[in-house]
Amino acid sequence: MLKRQVQNNIQTVIGHKGYGKTVLTEALMLLADKPTIVADPRFQYSTDQKRRVGFKSVGEFRKWIYNSTNFKDFYRYKLELVVNAFDDTFEELAQIVFKMRFLMFVVDEVDMFFDTRATAKNSLYKIIHYGRHNEIDLISTSRRPANISRNLTSQTDIFYFSKLREPTDKKYIKDAIGGEYVSKVEHLERFSFLKFQDEEHQEIIKTNERDIELLERA
């Protein structure tokens, strides 16, 4: 019998400021139900929720995760570790994540860390291309798709686009999923997204107040 190939799932969320990317991402994290590490450079993620632990720096996170009791708790309780990683420390965070297994990695504002100049040396590149061996799933968000590395675009399994109108954004949509979807994305309401896997699997989805309530209680 053929053994099912283990895959990592790569989801990419793209949209304007304030159009609901973070709320959608938190909902996707809840659905995935995995131990999660979030790179949060803009302090978007509250750490009030029961399963969340916040870290003000990658150094602080490193010390915590290298403790074996903490490491076990991360997997046992499927914790969500929110790390304020910035330009100069993100690479170290991605390196630590790449050495781990069976988890979800969330990168907010991914173009800050992985833009069109990114190379195969970047640990995020390794997570994207070889993460399937370690079962590392990835969700990333961005406001500016034109800046995102094509390495991420080409490996994305599911895109979520909110309303985008700039010519460079439209070009990105055309190149990533096809010109026929540009007008669909242009006319989306706030908090609505075009979820696109392939031509047969695409739909408009919308988060709502109830999702936010559930997320606050999670």
Ligand SMILES: Nc1ncnc2c1ncn2[C@@H]1O[C@H](COP(=O)(O)OP(=O)(O)OP(=O)(O)O)[C@@H](O)[C@H]1O
């Ligand atoms: N479906 C929704 N219904 C009502 N309010 C929402 C919904 N989704 C998000 N919001 C609210 O709208 C605001 C912006 O949402 P969110 O932070 O998710 O946007 P964003 O796209 O991540 O923004 P940014 O680009 O600044 O990161 C927040 O105050 C959030 O609580």
Ligand SMILES: [Mg+2]
């Ligand atoms: Mg956000």
